[in-house]
Amino acid sequence: MQLTGNITRESLMTLEAYAKWRKAHKPDIIAHRKLRSVGLGDHVNVQFESEMTIRYQIQEMLRIEKIFEEEGIAQEIEAYVPLMPEGSNWKATMLIEYPDENERKRELARLIGIEDRMFVEVEGHARVYAIADEDLDRENDEKTSAVHFVRFEFTPAMAAAVKAGASVKLGCDHRNYPAHTSIAAETLASLAGDLK
Numbered sequence: 001m002q003l004t005g006n007i008t009r010e011s012l013m014t015l016e017a018y019a020k021w022r023k024a025h026k027p028d029i030i031a032h033r034k035l036r037s038v039g040l041g042d043h044v045n046v047q048f049e050s051e052m053t054i055r056y057q058i059q060e061m062l063r064i065e066k067i068f069e070e071e072g073i074a075q076e077i078e079a080y081v082p083l084m085p086e087g088s089n090w091k092a093t094m095l096i097e098y099p100d101e102n103e104r105k106r107e108l109a110r111l112i113g114i115e116d117r118m119f120v121e122v123e124g125h126a127r128v129y130a131i132a133d134e135d136l137d138r139e140n141d142e143k144t145s146a147v148h149f150v151r152f153e154f155t156p157a158m159a160a161a162v163k164a165g166a167s168v169k170l171g172c173d174h175r176n177y178p179a180h181t182s183i184a185a186e187t188l189a190s191l192a193g194d195l196k
Contacts, residue, residue, distance in 0.1 A: 007055055007081050009073050015066070018059045029056050035190050038170050041179035043107070045095045046118070046150075046170060048191055054084045082135065083149060087196035088159065094118065094130075094148040108143040110176045115139075115148040117174035122158045123166040159195040162188070 013021060029052065036048040047053075061067070061076050085091050094115060098104035115132035122128075130150035132138075138145035154162070162168060168188055171180030183191070 005051065007051070007058065007077055007084070009070065009077065012055070012062070012073065012077075013059060015063060015068055018063055022059075022063070029053075032190075035187055038181065038183055038187060040170055040172060040181055041177060043097050044114075044172065044177070044179070045097060046092045047095065048090055048092045048187075048194075049083050049085065050190075050194060051084055054080050085194040087194070088154055088156075090120065090152045090154075090191055090194055092150050092152075094132075094150050096144070096146045096148075098146075104146065105143070108146060111174060112139055112141075112144045114144055114172060114174045114177055115150060117172050117177075118150055119171050119173065120152045121169040121171065121180075122154070122161050123168065124161060125155075125158050127171075128152050128154060128158070154195060162195055163192050 012018075032050070032052055033047065036050065036053070038046045038048070040046060058076050058080050061080075062073060065072070067073060067076065083091050083093070096104075096108065096111065096114070098107050115130060115138070118130040118132070119127040130152055132148050132150045134151070135149065138148055168183045168191075169180050170183055172178065
């Protein structure tokens, strides 16, 4: 899988080439995803996206759906490319995880608005709150969704601090889910590569 900084139809593998590549490289993708996942408290997992994760997701959708026509490929690219970081931000899939169905239903009702209370705090800088679900609203008056897409925008000074090795916290100040954690050094090193 060649990373080019820009996902186009021409830069994706054919279904046949991807099937061969996938067998050899799936463990690498799983390791990359794990490296870029940050648990927040017991029930929130934030999976920071990258060109590699988005390219993999597109290739997987093409494989699963057996899409090989130009229009279908374009639709998958259009759906997933907006989730790729653009140099001044981190983009992530936020998962609210409660294994028990009844508990999940109850907690999703208590956590309305949680996606807007997620933040990243770079050492020496003010908190940056998530810009959530830009593609569509994922909650209603009764509950929030178990999946949200969030974007954290950085000033050039914040990006420079991250690249220079500043510590970074991921947190949430929702009244029903207050939590924060320091992002591990190896995860931060990978995330720093998303910033220009």
